[in-house]
Structure formats: structure tokens, C-alpha cells
Amino acid sequence: MKIFPIFVLLAFSIFSLGYAESYDATMAEWTNLLPAIPETGQSAVFTAKISASYRRMPLSVVFRSCNKTFAVSLKDDGAHGDEKAGDGIFGCVFPAQNEPGYWFCFVAAGASNQPQTFSIPQTFAVSPKNIEYRAIWADLWNQGFLTPEQARQFVQTARQGNFNAIIVQVRKVGDAAYNSRIEPRSSNIKDSSYDPLKYIIDLAHDTSGGKKRLEVHAWVVVYRIHKGNAKDGLPRSPHILGKHPEWASKNLAGELFVENSVCLDPGIPGVTDYNISVFEDIVSRYDVDGINFDYIRYQARGWGYNAIALQRFRKLYNRKDTPNARDPQWLEFQREQVTHFLRKAYIRLTAIKPNLKVSVCTIGWGDIPGGDFTRTDAYAGGVQDWNEWQRLQILDVNFRMGYKNQSNPQHKNQFINWTRFSLGHQYFRLSPIGLGAYLNSTEGTLSQIDYARQKGADGFGYYCYNEPAKNTKPTSSYYQAFAKKAFPIWADVPPLAWKESNPNGSLAGIVRRGGQPLDGAIVSLPEIKMSAKTDGTGFYAFIGVPTGKFKIAVNGKTVGTREIQASRISYFDIKY
Numbered sequence: 001m002k003i004f005p006i007f008v009l010l011a012f013s014i015f016s017l018g019y020a021e022s023y024d025a026t027m028a029e030w031t032n033l034l035p036a037i038p039e040t041g042q043s044a045v046f047t048a049k050i051s052a053s054y055r056r057m058p059l060s061v062v063f064r065s066c067n068k069t070f071a072v073s074l075k076d077d078g079a080h081g082d083e084k085a086g087d088g089i090f091g092c093v094f095p096a097q098n099e100p101g102y103w104f105c106f107v108a109a110g111a112s113n114q115p116q117t118f119s120i121p122q123t124f125a126v127s128p129k130n131i132e133y134r135a136i137w138a139d140l141w142n143q144g145f146l147t148p149e150q151a152r153q154f155v156q157t158a159r160q161g162n163f164n165a166i167i168v169q170v171r172k173v174g175d176a177a178y179n180s181r182i183e184p185r186s187s188n189i190k191d192s193s194y195d196p197l198k199y200i201i202d203l204a205h206d207t208s209g210g211k212k213r214l215e216v217h218a219w220v221v222v223y224r225i226h227k228g229n230a231k232d233g234l235p236r237s238p239h240i241l242g243k244h245p246e247w248a249s250k251n252l253a254g255e256l257f258v259e260n261s262v263c264l265d266p267g268i269p270g271v272t273d274y275n276i277s278v279f280e281d282i283v284s285r286y287d288v289d290g291i292n293f294d295y296i297r298y299q300a301r302g303w304g305y306n307a308i309a310l311q312r313f314r315k316l317y318n319r320k321d322t323p324n325a326r327d328p329q330w331l332e333f334q335r336e337q338v339t340h341f342l343r344k345a346y347i348r349l350t351a352i353k354p355n356l357k358v359s360v361c362t363i364g365w366g367d368i369p370g371g372d373f374t375r376t377d378a379y380a381g382g383v384q385d386w387n388e389w390q391r392l393q394i395l396d397v398n399f400r401m402g403y404k405n406q407s408n409p410q411h412k413n414q415f416i417n418w419t420r421f422s423l424g425h426q427y428f429r430l431s432p433i434g435l436g437a438y439l440n441s442t443e444g445t446l447s448q449i450d451y452a453r454q455k456g457a458d459g460f461g462y463y464c465y466n467e468p469a470k471n472t473k474p475t476s477s478y479y480q481a482f483a484k485k486a487f488p489i490w491a492d493v494p495p496l497a498w499k500e501s502n503p504n505g506s507l508a509g510i511v512r513r514g515g516q517p518l519d520g521a522i523v524s525l526p527e528i529k530m531s532a533k534t535d536g537t538g539f540y541a542f543i544g545v546p547t548g549k550f551k552i553a554v555n556g557k558t559v560g561t562r563e564i565q566a567s568r569i570s571y572f573d574i575k576y
Helices: 148-160 196-205 269-285 307-316 328-352 386-392 409-424 442-454 476-486
Strands: 006-008 030-032 044-050 059-065 068-074 089-094 102-108 133-138 165-171 215-221 224-227 261-263 290-294 357-363 397-402 433-436 459-463 505-513 522-525 530-533 539-545 548-554 557-564 569-571
Touching (some): 133 215, 148 165, 148 196, 196 215, 215 269, 269 328, 328 530, 328 569, 357 386, 386 397, 530 539
Parallel strands (some): 133 165, 215 290, 290 357, 397 433, 433 459, 505 569
Antiparallel strands (some): 224 261
8 A cells, every 4th residue: 555645734933832722633633732932042842742643653853943954853752741652742852053933844654664754845933033924015006116216115115124025916907017918008007118027026136235035926816807887898909808808707687897897707718728828928027936816706796697607507517597696506616617727827837937936815704604614705605715725735825815903803803713714724835814904003913913923824914015004104114113013023934845845746637528628527546536627628737646656537437647756747638
């Protein structure tokens, strides 16, 4: 029998001493038993408890402090103050170090006749003082980088505020704040000789004179494609709605506009491929560190009734009627369409740039009743199944938009509930908490930062630069004062160890029957119990596949085998 690694991660912060919480029970339940974080030059005992299901497995742990890396073994031998050997408590001693801020990662390997060593999938910061995401969004609607002068001020202010990543909106409504080969130039950029994206990348990546390097993520709005009034109609070519008005999403009454917006319909295969072509153009020509997907969802419940999408739905589910907005099959179909896009985008964009960080702005509307994600608006409204996206590993960073007013008791409680859920269901991906700073006083935002750090958050996304606090204008002095309280020292961005040393690979391809793409086919790797549906173009993909040679099946019928290599995308087109 083939033995595969079980990767187990634990995250906590210096603010969470004495706090105990179980993490995703589908992988393993870890409890933090650490009594204290060692200060510089001190040693300390570290212990962690693993659930009974995984006891007696050999464990290794890697600690990283600044540029140093060292490894130790963890033993379940009763020698760490636990009651007896085999009780699931593992421990080791932190060696004395000269730098604060330890990093750690656990790798649990199943027992076998030939013990195996597995690569480290991920690391998390023990202390938020020197390792955590501190990203800040700047939109195209307001000042930020509309001119070279604004861009210089924005980058300087971000550095002074000890932010380490800037997320700049380069596509707001089917337009481009860069020199696009596909979409028209944004009307907000007046100087035709100015390339905002290139200019801000050059500024942010410039480390001369001791300046800190800032990551740059290209923020793109995926499906909301037009803002305007219904009476004015749709934009003309070269805008995509001028070329393909039939791609617009509709409600059940056939209307195109919702909240003065028009969206591309996720259920149309051509929309997926068009959007990805736009994002490939960015990633292939600009030195971006990441791409940030926003409005990666249906605009609202009750939309998606495009004729092309409806035809696909009826064929896939063998129906002739028009479903209502709460029809379970209709909602399942809608969730799948957005998932199809993200899976395909992840494969195609990382094929161009393997180290690209694919991030998503995910919603946490309302509350999460009983901690059940399937009862949330994100899921039940047919908009975003982002918990599944993380499980499928088709994103790297989940900026969950925790946009809650801290002064509102109901919102405060919702922020707590969503934060706990997000950090308990990471599936080995980063989950910085998106802060709706524009909704809050400075004190309210600081309170949310403190709480998220207590729970082990991987950092924060700050929305937004243009309004850093409610009714507050962006100034260098404000951000410096904020940094003294929230980000007193510089922090490095958490690394994505699954990209730096990935023990797994990916598999992708197209399924065709009679020369035509097969929509909705179930492709599986039966030996490791992985499966995925094809999209409207016949595309399928698996991310995070263990290395080895595996059988591939379509709708339960074996169609071939494929060798999966570490850190590689293997392609296998199928004639079914």
C-alpha cells in the first residue's frame, strides 16, 4: 500500500498565550500547549498535542528565525511533562537564538517499513512582530496611483506605515490601468504616457538606499464589468460588452442592471476564457508578485439567468424548466461555475509564473450560523464556495473581507465568528483578515487587529488607502501614527512554502467526446480518491497531487495513466 504524507500545521501568535483551540478536524486537531514564547537569547520547551487518530506517527519540526533554519525531532515518549508515552503530546526545546520571532512547521508522516522524509508544505509566524501580511488596497476610483506623483506618495506612505504589500486595482470595470493588449484604458488615467502598473512596480521593488521591498499584487475585478445607468445602455466596443453583449448576466426578469452594475455571467465558458486571457496578459508582461481576484462571484442572489448559462444548466441536470433563485441544483451549478474559473485561472497563471501568489477577496456577509459555512450568504446565495477553494488548494492567499463595524455589537460578534471559522479552515493556505478600516475608528481597527492576532491570523489586508479610518483622509502622518500602534516594526511577508519546495504536483487537461468538449464529466484519480468536474470547455485540473503514477478515470471508466512530478503541471488530454 502506498503511504502518503499527512501535513499538519499549527499557527498561533505571541498574543495568544494560554489560548487553546482546535483546528480543522478533517486533517488533525492540534492544541497549542505552549506556555511562553522564548525571548531573544533564551530557550523554552515547546509542546503540542495531536489527535488520537495520528498518534505514534513520527514527526519532524523545522524552526526558522530570520535567516536561520534548524530542525529537531519531536517524540511522543513521555519526556515532556506529559502523563505517559503515546498520549499524543510531542515536545522539543527551542534552542537559544539571537533574533526574536520564531517560525515553525510540522510535518507528520505515516509509519511505513521505509520511513520517508517529506518536504515542508508551509510555515507560520509565531510572533506577528516580524512576519505577517500587511497589505493595503488602493482603488482606481480615488487617489492612490492615478498619477506618478500619487504613486510615489502611496509607495512612500506604505513603507512609512510598515506595510509590506500593496494591492493596486488595475481592472475595475473591464478597463485597464496598465498598457493592456486586450481591454481599453481606464478613463481615470489621464496621462497616455503613464503606465501605472509598471511605474508602481518599479517604485515598490526598488531597494536602493536600504528601502524595503514591497510586494505588488494586481487587483482585478472579475465579473462586475460595467457601472452606469440602465437608460444609458451597455458600453460600446472595444469594451467587452460592446463586443459580446450576449455575455451579460441577467435576472429572472431579463434585466441586466443590478445596483447600477452589469456583470459577465460566470456560466458562460467564453467569459471564463476571456477573463483568464486578460489576466495572463498582466502576469506575462508585468513583474507582479501576485494577482488579487475581486468580485469573483455572482453580484447577488437571483442573477445568472443568461440564456447560454441556462442552456448548459438544463442539459447538465436533464431539466427543461427555469429554476427559481433558491433551487438547490441551480445554486450548485452557480457555485461550480465560479470554482471552475478559479481552478482554471490558478493552473494557467501559475504555469506562466510558478511563484505567482493567487489571492482572492472573499465575502463574509452577515454571520456564520452555528459555524456552518453552508448556511452563509457566501455559500447558500450561490456566490462563493471559498471554503471549498481552499480545500482544493486553488488559491494561495484568502483575504476574507471582515468588513465589520467594531462599534456595532452585532458586527463585532460577526467579526469574531468569521475570524474563528477562517483560521480554523485554512487547508494549508494563508488567511490574512481583510479589515474594513473605512467603517471604523482607528481604535476599532486596532481592536480587530489585536483579536485576529490572538487567533493566529497570517496578517491583514487594509481597506483602504483612500479612507484609512471613517471620514479620514490619507496622510503620511496618519499612517505613521497608526504604524506605531499596529505595526511598530517592519514585518516580512509570510513565505508560501508549498511554492518554494512543493512535494506535490498538478494535473490538467481537456476531455473531449466526438471532438467536442465534454461538459460536466467527472474526472477522477481513484487510487487517491480525488475527483473534479470538467467545465464548459472540457477542462479539468487537480492541484496538490502526490508524486507517482496514477490511473485516470472519466465517469468511472479508466482512460489512462499519468506520472505526477513534484512542482510540475502534468497535462493529459482525454478522448472519451
